Amino acid sequence: MKILVTGANGFLGSALVERLLVHGEVDIRCFVRQETTSPRLAGWAERFPSANVEMFRGDLTSRRDVENALVDVGVVYHLAAAMKGSAADMFLDTVVGSKNLLEGLRSKRSTRVILVSTFGAYGASGLPSGALIDETTPLESCPDRRDLYSHTKLRQELLFREYHDNYGFPLVVLRPGPIYGPGGRAMSTRVGIPLFGLFLYMGRNNALPLTYVDNCAEAIVIAGRKGGNEGEAYNVVDDDAPTAKEFFRLYRQHVEKIRYFALPYRATQVLSTLIERYNRHSKGQLPAILTPYKSAYLWKGNTFDNGKLKGIGWKQIVSTEEGLMRFFSYLRDTRDGRIH
């Protein structure tokens, strides 16, 4: 059965294709952007000679490209999403692109769809400190008060659920926490944010729902290949994930000694309130990069659970200790993805 992977050349997408091949899949179509080069393709062809990994170059905002990409496809892993950009571009790429895919799937009701959503889709701001976030936690009800990435990804997931309810194709959703590994960004905002050459370190003792890129890809494959879990959602978080404090200490120890300013949660909330008030008072002269709502979501001190994912047979393939060392080694050797 042919598998379509959107966003296949991305950080997570290429790891996913690799894990699909390891699990014995032999017919994979990678939906990539027109100008994408495919340096990993030759490596896959050598290591998995019996597999057919095809590059399909197109644009998800083009209905015709999507229709063509879906020909003969039995399973879709949908990873493509905009990570940054203007609001309109992010909605266009992530949500309208998804709508095109879903329109193409209307006539293919047996096609199994695995959507990679995000942990950011949860509405955790109103939860008490220390609350556990699992798959029963309600999704965000005020997306306009969150960051654009979470807003677009939430709308994407809701759109998939609308089409799933209306047209009945099998749907499985995964919600990974921040994904790290070689090729990824140095620091989740859950640790802190860089500002004017200084790092505002706000994560402190918060647990980080990190997942190493290969572990996340493995989780997607396990959930995607398992039968009988249609309509389910799974959080993807590694075991033994470090606290922000541990992560930051290791980063400074192994990558770079960045200058930072530590803010406890109460001070963060005061600062967030001031920033939000100034933003309102000045009618948006400076952006509200922090608001009490966003800060509560990120740094209030939630805990996380991956029990449901383990229940379907997921096992962490790279230990957190090993994953962190690989990541820090990558950041040390290249300058890509570092904070400064």
Place this chain on the structure above:
Amino acid sequence: MELKVAIVGCGKIADGHVEEIQKIGTARLVAVCDRELLMAEQLAVRYHIRSHYDDFEQMLDVERPDVVHITTPPESHLALAMTALNAGCHIFVEKPLATNHEDAQKLVGAVEASDKKLTIGYTYRFDPPALAVREMIRKGFLGDIVHVESYYGYDLAGAYGKSLLGSPTHWVHCLPGKLFQNNIDHMLEKIVEYLPDDFPTVRALGYRREHASYGDIRDDLLDELRVMILGKATSAYATFCSHARPVGQFARIYGSKNTAHIDYVSRTVTFDSSPKFPSALGRVFPPFAQSWQLFREGSRNVLRFAKSEFHFFSGLNRLIVLFYESIIRDVQPPVPYRDILRVSRMTDEIIGQVFEPGSVQRK
């Protein structure tokens, strides 16, 4: 009187319109529309706008707006503007007004034949430094305008540039003048204000500086443009530049008495005057005079910032305020229709010269 306002076209620039309309006490943004309902929805959700539509005529019918802002790609401007006009709306059209001069004339003609008003997104004219220079010219400080230089820097790695280079199906690639057509209104709007001629001589040279090859329609995109314009008493140079850094936006207005330099990015105005002292002394003092002017301008900007008057879209805000005032008070709109048409005519000439067979299109 409170104006009911609606927007059609929910792409990137619509955010700017929404933010500025919502700051204005005399207007209420009631609805947004996009042919892709999800795009209209996202704008409505992010800015708490009451209604959103994917059917323009339905929006006009249900909401009955007084003013419609048209922020769609240019090829739809004429049809949407005519529909809005026929529905009894005043219209604010993003630049360019249309994809050619003939269509621009049609639209302006239709507006003039109605009792409605039209304006266009010539925002640089209403930025604080442009307003300051206009006042100095009115007082005669520059004397007669001899020459104007208009420089428009474009960032191909910015939000707009990335978006059009990221997709061969982006609408900019389908415009007759491609990237230039969508942007040189801003380059020319700064010139026509000071160039009185209806039919100046225009000589344009466009080319593509080295950048990635895509193997599709994106390779036809030209990204550098140089234009010389010659009127009876005033001349102008216009530059559209995608590769120089920093990405600048400025105009220099050479008068018979003094010369003004407007920097739209740092929002400063400085004047060059003839030396007041003889010989070497005349060369010693001007840098100090320039420094003092910049210090004064910087201090003014700090004050503007402190008073929350230093927004990115200050020019757009001022333009919208003036446009709405012109509607409420029934006076002339802020951008003369003659200027809009002269810009569209020059744009046609430039694009005709740059894209004609045999013109210089260096790779």
